Amino acid sequence: MSLVSLAGVVAGYGGAPILGGVDIAIDASDIGVIVGPNGAGKSTTLKAIFGLIRVTAGEIRFDGRDITNAAPDRLVPMGLGLVPQEKNVFTSMSVQENLEMGAFVRRDDFSDTLGFVYDIFPPLKAKRRQKAGELSGGQRQMVAMGRALMSRPRLLLLDEPSAGLSPRYVLEVFEQIVRINATGVGILMVEQNARQALGIASRGFVLASGRNRFTGTGRELLDDPEVARSFLGG
Amino acid sequence: MNEFVFFFNNVIVSGLVLGSVYALGAVGVTLVYGILRFAHFAHGDMMTMGAFFTLLIAWGLAALGLTAPIPLGIIALPVAIVVTAVVALGIDRAFYAPLRRHGAKPVTLLIASIGVTMMIQGLIRLAFGTGTYTFFADVPKRLYRLDVPIEGATRTINFTQPQVIMVAATIAAVLALHFFLTRSRLGKAMRAVSDNADLARVSGIDTRLVVRVTWIIAGGLACLAGTMLALDVTLKPDLAFNIVLPIFAAAIVGGIGQPYGAIAGGYLIGFAETLAVFNWNAVLRPFRDVLPDWLPTNLALVPTEYKLTVAFVILVITLLVRPSGIFKGQQS
Numbered sequence: 001m002s003l004v005s006l007a008g009v010v011a012g013y014g015g016a017p018i019l020g021g022v023d024i025a026i027d028a029s030d031i032g033v034i035v036g037p038n039g040a041g042k043s044t045t046l047k048a049i050f051g052l053i054r055v056t057a058g059e060i061r062f063d064g065r066d067i068t069n070a071a072p073d074r075l076v077p078m079g080l081g082l083v084p085q086e087k088n089v090f091t092s093m094s095v096q097e098n099l100e101m102g103a104f105v106r107r108d109d110f111s112d113t114l115g116f117v118y119d120i121f122p123p124l125k126a127k128r129r130q131k132a133g134e135l136s137g138g139q140r141q142m143v144a145m146g147r148a149l150m151s152r153p154r155l156l157l158l159d160e161p162s163a164g165l166s167p168r169y170v171l172e173v174f175e176q177i178v179r180i181n182a183t184g185v186g187i188l189m190v191e192q193n194a195r196q197a198l199g200i201a202s203r204g205f206v207l208a209s210g211r212n213r214f215t216g217t218g219r220e221l222l223d224d225p226e227v228a229r230s231f232l233g234g
Numbered sequence: 235m236n237e238f239v240f241f242f243n244n245v246i247v248s249g250l251v252l253g254s255v256y257a258l259g260a261v262g263v264t265l266v267y268g269i270l271r272f273a274h275f276a277h278g279d280m281m282t283m284g285a286f287f288t289l290l291i292a293w294g295l296a297a298l299g300l301t302a303p304i305p306l307g308i309i310a311l312p313v314a315i316v317v318t319a320v321v322a323l324g325i326d327r328a329f330y331a332p333l334r335r336h337g338a339k340p341v342t343l344l345i346a347s348i349g350v351t352m353m354i355q356g357l358i359r360l361a362f363g364t365g366t367y368t369f370f371a372d373v374p375k376r377l378y379r380l381d382v383p384i385e386g387a388t389r390t391i392n393f394t395q396p397q398v399i400m401v402a403a404t405i406a407a408v409l410a411l412h413f414f415l416t417r418s419r420l421g422k423a424m425r426a427v428s429d430n431a432d433l434a435r436v437s438g439i440d441t442r443l444v445v446r447v448t449w450i451i452a453g454g455l456a457c458l459a460g461t462m463l464a465l466d467v468t469l470k471p472d473l474a475f476n477i478v479l480p481i482f483a484a485a486i487v488g489g490i491g492q493p494y495g496a497i498a499g500g501y502l503i504g505f506a507e508t509l510a511v512f513n514w515n516a517v518l519r520p521f522r523d524v525l526p527d528w529l530p531t532n533l534a535l536v537p538t539e540y541k542l543t544v545a546f547v548i549l550v551i552t553l554l555v556r557p558s559g560i561f562k563g564q565q566s
Contacts, residue, residue, distance in 0.1 A: 050436065052436075072435050072436050073440050073441075076438025084432070084436060089430075090426050090434075092425065092429045097425075100419075100422060101422065101434070104423055104426075105437075151438060
């Protein structure tokens with residue numbers, strides 16, 4: 001059984017649907033990467049899973065349970081976490097407070113998880129009293145990912161985690177993603193950096209115009225000449 | 235020296251008292267704005283309503299034969315705060331929550347709150363008429379006079395018991411709010427929602443719970459502020475409606491959405507108003523022999539009747555020079 005599965009998902013903001021029937025399935029051990037041109041519905045797919053956009057047809061299951069159109073305050077306790085692409089930190093709050101907000105749904109002692117987050121993102125520990133708004137782009141991305149990890153998700157959805165980062169940080173962020181995945185957290189991410197992302201992906205999904213175009217392992221997609229020509233820039 | 239004492243009584247004491255009322259009111263306005271993103275125009279009448287709840291409960295206590303060395307209004311206040319908080323929750327549920335569910339714009343909620351303000355005023359007038367009430371019908375308002383231990387000072391520094399209680403209660407409320415917002419899980423969640431509502435939702439924060447907590451705090455502070463004002467002056471149905479504009483000015487000057495800014499803004503406007511209407515002639519009296527005759531007898535910057543304009547002048551200057559307020563507030 002897949003950790004998360006989308007079957008024929010149709011979703012949109014009320015007008016013409018942006019997703020015209022998307023199928024995605026990944027396991028807890030997977031790093032799933034969604035690539036595709038602008039406007040293909042990549043981010044919308046993540047929003048649909050997280051109940052931020054209305055799903056009008058199809059079904060989304062998490063761990064066997066139907067979560068179609070469930071609200072975030074139900075999904076987070078179930079084990080889903082989302083890192084939005086933009087505005088993904090509480091700028092006026094300290095790094096530590098940002099992480100505490102990620103643990104809002106937990107009523108148990110979360111100091112272990114806090115230690116884990118500081119362990120994989122060492123710069124955050126040194127800056128834990130600093131306001132998140134004062135950090136660099138790369139460090140903000142760490143805060144954003146750390147915040148999502150605080151609820152101890154079993155599936156982490158990442159919307160363009162490398163957007164706006166310098167090449168050095170892109171590499172670092174991808175390394176952390178592999179490391180988080182190794183602790184048993186399933187990853188589903190959207191990336192513009194398609195080649196690099198597919199390089200770490202165990203499952204790859206190419207979307208175009210709100211529909212699946214190609215599906216395979218990351219390697220298969222990278223080696224497919226048509227995918228390379230149409231979506232990876234040759 | 236007497237002139238200095240006169241200045242102290244009329245500017246420092248009055249400014250502190252007025253500033254406390256503005257600060258408590260502005261904190262409520264700014265919290266509601268930070269969480270719900272609309273200017274809650276009915277906040278002034280929520281203050282008046284809270285003061286009338288205090289009066290009702292004080293009457294009830296008096297009817298039970300209770301007597302105390304302090305005005306019964308002070309004893310009734312904690313209960314009235316709870317009642318006002320519950321009514322504020324009810325108002326939200328009945329009027330604002332349905333609009334939010336339909337995705338109403340902030341301006342729609344603002345207009346709705348003007349409707350709520352009219353309704354509260356109407357209900358108060360229906361129940362209490364248009365007359366003036368006092369918490370000191372039975373007990374006299376206690377006055378403290380402090381001798382100034384400096385030669386040549388025959389005047390005393392004067393303040394009343396309610397004024398002392400008011401300033402103490404404001405300090406206590408501000409400290410409690412500070413610890414709530416910085417130490418508690420729910421307080422931090424309130425700041426998170428105010429900072430970035432979408433991200434708070436994505437983090438699994440129960441925004442409806444945060445909204446309820448916001449109304450409880452705003453309602454409670456409104457009752458405290460209204461009762462304090464009524465204890466200092468008198469209680470009438472338009473008690474706080476008249477000061478809702480300086481309260482908004484205080485919230486905006488402080489940086490809308492910023493509780494500490496609202497407190498700073500409240501005292502700033504309070505002191506500015508008392509300074510502006512202060513007759514400087516009183517201070518210049520020792521020099522009256524050397525001063526020219528053509529100097530008018532009233533040297534106040536602004537006549538007392540125009541005190542409200544002071545808040546607007548400060549508001550306009552703030553919006554021109556530093557639109558985000560003293561503490562960088564939210565952009566709407």
